[in-house]
Amino acid sequence: MRKLAEHNIPLREASITQVHSVLRDGNPLIVHTSMFANALASLANPKQQQQWVPLAEKNRIIGTYAQTEIGHGTFVRGLETTAIFDPETKEFVLHSPTITSTKWWPGGLGKTANAAIVMAQLYTQGKCYGPHPFFVQLRDFDTHHSLPGVILGEIGPRLGINSQDNGYLRFDHYRIPRTNMLMRHSQVLEDGSYVKPIHNKLSYGTMVWTRVAIVHSCSKKLACAVTIATRYSAVRHQSELVPGKPEPQILEYQTQQYKLLPHIASVFAILFSASSVLRMQRNVAASISKGNVELLPELHILSCAMKALSSQDSTQGIETCRLACGGHGYIASSGLPSLYTSTTCTITYEGENTVLLLQVARYLIKSYRAGLEGLPVLPSVMYLTAPSAMHQSPPLSNQALIEAFRISSANLVKETESRLCRQFNLEQNFHYAWNRCSVALVHCAELHSRYYMCEKFLSTVESIRASDRVRSVLQDLCRLYLIHHITLNQGHFLRSGTLSGVDLSTLEEEMYELLAKLRPQAVPLVDAFDFRDELLGSTLGAWDGRVYERLYEEAQKSPLNKTDVSKAYHKYLQPLMKSNL
Numbered sequence: 001m002r003k004l005a006e007h008n009i010p011l012r013e014a015s016i017t018q019v020h021s022v023l024r025d026g027n028p029l030i031v032h033t034s035m036f037a038n039a040l041a042s043l044a045n046p047k048q049q050q051q052w053v054p055l056a057e058k059n060r061i062i063g064t065y066a067q068t069e070i071g072h073g074t075f076v077r078g079l080e081t082t083a084i085f086d087p088e089t090k091e092f093v094l095h096s097p098t099i100t101s102t103k104w105w106p107g108g109l110g111k112t113a114n115a116a117i118v119m120a121q122l123y124t125q126g127k128c129y130g131p132h133p134f135f136v137q138l139r140d141f142d143t144h145h146s147l148p149g150v151i152l153g154e155i156g157p158r159l160g161i162n163s164q165d166n167g168y169l170r171f172d173h174y175r176i177p178r179t180n181m182l183m184r185h186s187q188v189l190e191d192g193s194y195v196k197p198i199h200n201k202l203s204y205g206t207m208v209w210t211r212v213a214i215v216h217s218c219s220k221k222l223a224c225a226v227t228i229a230t231r232y233s234a235v236r237h238q239s240e241l242v243p244g245k246p247e248p249q250i251l252e253y254q255t256q257q258y259k260l261l262p263h264i265a266s267v268f269a270i271l272f273s274a275s276s277v278l279r280m281q282r283n284v285a286a287s288i289s290k291g292n293v294e295l296l297p298e299l300h301i302l303s304c305a306m307k308a309l310s311s312q313d314s315t316q317g318i319e320t321c322r323l324a325c326g327g328h329g330y331i332a333s334s335g336l337p338s339l340y341t342s343t344t345c346t347i348t349y350e351g352e353n354t355v356l357l358l359q360v361a362r363y364l365i366k367s368y369r370a371g372l373e374g375l376p377v378l379p380s381v382m383y384l385t386a387p388s389a390m391h392q393s394p395p396l397s398n399q400a401l402i403e404a405f406r407i408s409s410a411n412l413v414k415e416t417e418s419r420l421c422r423q424f425n426l427e428q429n430f431h432y433a434w435n436r437c438s439v440a441l442v443h444c445a446e447l448h449s450r451y452y453m454c455e456k457f458l459s460t461v462e463s464i465r466a467s468d469r470v471r472s473v474l475q476d477l478c479r480l481y482l483i484h485h486i487t488l489n490q491g492h493f494l495r496s497g498t499l500s501g502v503d504l505s506t507l508e509e510e511m512y513e514l515l516a517k518l519r520p521q522a523v524p525l526v527d528a529f530d531f532r533d534e535l536l537g538s539t540l541g542a543w544d545g546r547v548y549e550r551l552y553e554e555a556q557k558s559p560l561n562k563t564d565v566s567k568a569y570h571k572y573l574q575p576l577m578k579s580n581l
């Protein structure tokens with residue numbers, strides 16, 4: 001916090017700096033500096049911002065975002081916490097009517113936060129208007145004691161991020177002023193009448209913002225992992241590549257290159273997609289402030305798609321990097337286990353990935369149907385019903401591969417939509433039919449999202465301002481990324497007829513050549529990510545390559561090494577050894 005103040009970085013930008021990476025096992029202030037700060041910036045009206053933002057900036061108020069309940073995370077409309085307007089006192093009464101309505105998970109809620117943005121079902125004049133955000137003080141601002149009517153605590157150890165105090169929260173008829181409802185988009189007036197927002201999902205805006213931030217953070221996390229594993233692979237010598245010859249760097253093995261280089265490429269693919277979604281987010285935010293919500297659905301879908309793909313790719317990539325370091329990847333001081341545990345949760349939070357992909361699929365099916373009927377659809381999905389352009393590019397060129405992605409994706413959507421119609425005819429119920437097709441629908445969403453990521457990678461590399469040599473390395477990486485994902489999804493390309501078996505063999509051959517060509521670039525590429533050793537926090541990935549010395553030095557810090565004979569020997573082991581059991 002002192003550093004942020006020194007560099008004049010406002011609270012709402014703190015989460016996008018590197019400060020949070022210093023704390024590797026989670027950070028009790030991350031939700032304060034990200035979601036809470038964003039909710040104030042985007043959901044509170046100017047008067048409310050004047051009241052709370054300066055206090056939050058000075059950390060007098062430390063907030064969290066309390067939406068999920070023990071019984072409902074995904075289904076936001078199903079939240080049970082109520083906020084009932086009392087016109088007599090001009091207050092909202094917050095209440096948790098059931099065990100399942102207990103708020104559960106919010107980061108920093110257990111011990112750190114003294115306030116929260118609480119999502120609760122808004123009732124006024126006897127009518128429910130759905131989930132709305134409220135600013136709620138939870139603890140005394142001086143003593144930090146929880147306030148009467150507020151019951152809260154920490155939820156217990158988790159797979160990772162255990163230095164972040166995730167919490168639970170219940171309300172017992174807890175009263176807050178009317179003006180604590182975040183009123184930028186919708187309002188409850190003094191007489192209790194409700195003023196609608198210009199779009200009924202604007203109150204979900206903080207989730208959309210965070211999904212975009214997560215895409216950025218996933219590329220950072222994966223960049224850390226590939227840096228560690230690549231540097232280690234240059235230091236580690238193992239086995240014989242040629243019998244009788246010295247043990248080579250493990251990076252010489254093609255299988256090792258295959259483990260690492262596609263994930264180095266993936267860092268760029270995620271980063272370039274994140275930048276493109278971020279640009280769109282800024283445009284949408286500017287349009288919303290002028291009352292235009294036309295592009296909000298597209299931003300929602302794109303942020304769902306990119307959050308799902310980037311969290312999945314980075315989690316898998318980090319695990320591959322850990323495995324690529326053999327036994328040393330399992331040791332905590334490698335940094336890889338905590339990178340994994342602090343990344344795999346991004347698959348679940350801020351919208352569980354399957355659920356987000358189904359949102360994408362819903363949009364694809366709707367757009368496909370609209371396109372068939374000649375209705376207007378947004379540019380990113382026009383391709384679903386536009387004629388194929390496969391023949392226009394040289395065979396197996398980058399452009400041809402992108403076209404193959406596009407046509408395969410359109411083909412899969414078409415096939416799945418037909419399946420949906422058939423199922424609907426059998427079931428006579430759209431929702432049952434949808435569920436029966438949902439595995440295929442998720443595949444549609446994944447392929448469309450991959451197409452978007454590949455396209456962004458290629459278009460960025462083609463337009464990037466860089467020296468010829470740097471551009472050439474990036475072009476090779478991009479090509480490797482395209483081919484790698486085509487080989488992983490070859491069934492879709494064969495099914496759509498966009499690539500033949502022979503094409504796939506040719507591409508596979510090229511991929512192996514690219515691995516060898518890119519091998520000398522692996523270390524420079526990860527060095528260029530420019531992580532300080534302190535941020536990487538890894539015995540295997542430090543810049544100087546002193547892997548074995550650092551492993552040995554870290555082992556000396558184990559508490560078990562403070563004495564030669566441990567207490568447990570006297571208490572348990574010696575009696576056992578003497579007991580003849």
Ligand SMILES: CCCCCCCC/C=C\CCCCCCCCCCCCC/C=C/C(=O)SCCNC(=O)CCNC(=O)[C@H](O)C(C)(C)COP(=O)(O)OP(=O)(O)OC[C@H]1O[C@@H](n2cnc3c(N)ncnc32)[C@H](O)[C@@H]1OP(=O)(O)O
Nearest residue numbers: 015016034074075076201204212213216217300349350351
């Ligand atoms: C900002 C970028 C920064 C970039 C900076 C660059 C530098 C980078 C440097 C460093 C990088 C470091 C970055 C660090 C970042 C730090 C990361 C922050 C981490 C914070 C920690 C997070 C902790 C976790 C918090 C949480 O998990 S909070 C809880 C989140 N919960 C959820 O996400 C719930 C998921 N569920 C839902 O969202 C919804 O229920 C739903 C699944 C979307 C369904 O909603 P429902 O109302 O039921 O709608 P439907 O009936 O399904 O659909 C109706 C209709 O609405 C549309 N829709 C839905 N949502 C939206 C929306 N948000 N916007 C617009 N439209 C929406 C939907 O498409 C339907 O449309 P149609 O009817 O037209 O089909």
Ligand SMILES: Cc1cc2nc3c(=O)[nH]c(=O)nc-3n(C[C@H](O)[C@H](O)[C@H](O)COP(=O)(O)OP(=O)(O)OC[C@H]3O[C@@H](n4cnc5c(N)ncnc54)[C@H](O)[C@@H]3O)c2cc1C
Nearest residue numbers: 065066067068072073074105106107345349350351352354
């Ligand atoms: C580390 C961490 C930090 C978190 N921080 C916060 C926080 O700060 N604030 C906050 O409010 N929340 C927070 N959460 C909660 C998080 O947002 C939810 O866990 C998440 O949205 C998933 O909801 P759920 O747990 O109810 O899972 P569920 O929705 O119960 O998912 C369980 C399974 O059901 C499936 N499923 C659910 N609905 C559907 C559907 N419609 N169609 C098909 N399949 C479905 C899912 O795919 C999944 O396989 C955090 C969670 C974690 C793990």
